[in-house]
Structure formats: structure tokens, C-alpha cells
Amino acid sequence: MWTVKVIGFSVLAASVSVELLNWLRRRYKARKTLNEVIFFPSELGCVEHLLRPSLPYPCYCALPHGVETSLSRLLRHILSASSSLDLCVFSFSNMDLCRAVLALHQKGVIIRVLSDKQYIAISGSQIGPLRQAGICVRSDVGSVYMHHKFALVDGSILITGSLNWTLTAVQGNMENLIVTMEPELVRPYIQEFNRLWEINDPLKHPNSVQAF
Structure with a gap:
């Protein structure tokens, strides 16, 4: 037995x-x-199929269709968010990236954006449209540039590198991004974002430039 x-x-x-x-x-x-490297400048290509997947008719813009580009790869990672997206970006003026963030917001994804106080109101900045849509945006109150360029998707995917979220950076500069799910790399960025989010709470700084 x-x-x-x-x-x-x-x-x-x-x-x-x-x-x-x-x-x-x-x-x-x-x-x-999910460990990936993306180099820029991005090739030209239509991204409407990513930003408006339910479009009932094909896009007839002049850009090449059906091609995978650096921008489309970045957009796929951003649009994969299902619960949260934390952005810590020096400058944010790229309209396609803004549309992706707004699309996530409309789906109920919780979005937090932290940007540099001097670049938050420059001509072409997309911070205004984000705020008008109800997305919470904070600017730094320190005396140095908030020069980070990273995003956290669902608290598990890190996107970081030299790329500013601008048209010039995406289409005209030699830039790089690393996309990873390695916990030992993701965790410090989560901690840094939460630290910066807390210290730049506008309620603690009522006279800051954040209330434009």
C-alpha cells in the first residue's frame, strides 16, 4: 500500500x-x-489603422499604407494599455501620440502626465488638449529641467530612451527607445514617477505655472 x-x-x-x-x-x-529596441527617425507610414481601428472606410491619405514603422511600433505599445498609462516626458507636441493617449482616455484607461514646466505651454504643445479632455497633467516645480522621457504601460511595461514626444524627434532625429517588461528595470521607474508625481502636486504649489 x-x-x-x-x-x-x-x-x-x-x-x-x-x-x-x-x-x-x-x-x-x-x-x-517584449524586450525591444526602436530606433528613429521613423519611416513614413499611415497610422490611422491603429488610431481609428473601427474606421468603416479605408484611409486615402498620401502616406504609405500597410508598413510597419518605428512610430507604429511605439503606438502599438502605448495603445496596449488596458488599465493605466503614466507619462513622464520633457516635451509633448506630437499629434499622433496625443491621439493615442486620448483614445486610451476614452476607453477608461487611467492616465497621468508629468511634463516640464517651460515646455508645457510652448507653441504646438499637446498638453492643452490632454487637460481639456480631463486627463490629469502636472508640471515640475523645480529649478532644473524635467528632462525624463519615459512611459509606463499598465505598471508592467517600460518605454524609455532619448525620444521626446515631438514631430521633430519622431521624424527628424536619430533617437532610440527601449521597451521592456524586466521587473528590475520597470520598478525603479515606477518609484521615480510616483515620487515626482507626489512632489509636484499643484495643491502643494498653488502659485505654480500648472494652473494655466
Whole structure:
């Protein structure tokens, strides 16, 4: 009897071990496929199929269609947000990226934006449209530039690099982005964003430029 029980337990343990190993392999593989590098300037290409996927008619703009570009890869990662999107960007004037953020907001994704106080109101800035849509935006109150350029998707995907969220950076500059789900890299950025979000609370700085 004991022999049967021991054999049964051994078979069960082996089965569980195999399932655990398979789960770890799948998880590792999934994480590896989400480690990505994107270089700019981006190739030209239409992104309407990403920003308006339910469009009932094809887009007839002059840009190439059906091509994968650096911008479209970035947009796919941003639009994959299902619960939250935290943006910490020095300058934000790219209209396609703004449309992606607004589309997420309309879906109920919780969005927080932190930007530099001097660049938040420059000509072409998309911060105004974000605020008008009801998205919470804060600007830094420090004496140095808030020069970060990173995004956190659902608190699990980090997008960071040299790219400012501007038309010039996307189409005219040599820039780079890294997209990763590595927890040891994502975690410090979450902590930094939350730290900056807290210290730049406009209620603590009623005379700041944030209330435009």
C-alpha cells in the first residue's frame, strides 16, 4: 500500500514539476519577446489603422499604407494599455501620440502626465488638449529641467530612451527607445514617477505655472 502511495505521489510531483517548468518557460519567453529596441527617425507610414481601428472606410491619405514603422511600433505599445498609462516626458507636441493617449482616455484607461514646466505651454504643445479632455497633467516645480522621457504601460511595461514626444524627434532625429517588461528595470521607474508625481502636486504649489 505504501509503495503505491509513494509511486502515486512521485508521479504527481513529476507532473507538477513539468507543468511548473513549462509555465516558467512560457513566462520567460513572453518576457523576452517584449524586450525591444526602436530606433528613429521613423519611416513614413499611415497610422490611422491603429488610431481609428473601427474606421468603416479605408484611409486615402498620401502616406504609405500597410508598413510597419518605428512610430507604429511605439503606438502599438502605448495603445496596449488596458488599465493605466503614466507619462513622464520633457516635451509633448506630437499629434499622433496625443491621439493615442486620448483614445486610451476614452476607453477608461487611467492616465497621468508629468511634463516640464517651460515646455508645457510652448507653441504646438499637446498638453492643452490632454487637460481639456480631463486627463490629469502636472508640471515640475523645480529649478532644473524635467528632462525624463519615459512611459509606463499598465505598471508592467517600460518605454524609455532619448525620444521626446515631438514631430521633430519622431521624424527628424536619430533617437532610440527601449521597451521592456524586466521587473528590475520597470520598478525603479515606477518609484521615480510616483515620487515626482507626489512632489509636484499643484495643491502643494498653488502659485505654480500648472494652473494655466
